[in-house]
């Protein structure tokens with residue numbers, strides 16, 4: 812299936828808009844021009860974006876949630892950035908583990924089950940993509956998710 816990540820990102824953002832408004836956050840979207848179509852599963856892709864946006868909104872008390880898409884010769888990259896509570900550096904290696912949640916006290920405050928990122932990671936792997944995180948406590952968090960434009964992805968990919 813050929814999919815349009817710009818369209819999928821727009822749809823995911825639309826679904827989050829009411830929560831963003833409710834929290835008084837500022838949602839910025841920068842969709843690069845001429846993002847090429849890639850091979851993938853549209854529903855899985857939207858689930859990834861929704862899980863990432865859900866976190867960005869949930870763990871941000873004020874400021875911005877920024878979504879951007881850009882492409883180069885080899886890949887399309889989706890970036891989700893927030894000005895939220897951040898993640899301590901020593902917890903980053905465990906972030907994509909099932910049921911992993913940062914700090915017990917924080918978990919009580921924010922709810923959640925600790926599955927969102929492990930599911931997103933699995934769906935990204937299935938589509939030949941990669942996810943990278945960088946974060947500073949009290950400043951914010953940035954996730955970059957990239958998908959290759961061509962290559963082994965097509966052999967690895969199984970229809971849905």
Ligand code: ATP
Nearest residue numbers: 866867870897912913923924925926927928929952
């Ligand atoms: P679920 O997504 O299943 O409802 P969850 O949000 O706790 O629950 P994950 O999405 O897997 O689980 O995230 C794991 C942990 O990583 C969270 O508990 C949270 O502490 C931390 N985290 C994830 N995204 C962010 C973010 N954007 N800013 C700060 N902390 C984050």
Ligand code: MG
Nearest residue numbers: 866923927928
């Ligand atoms: Mg989550």
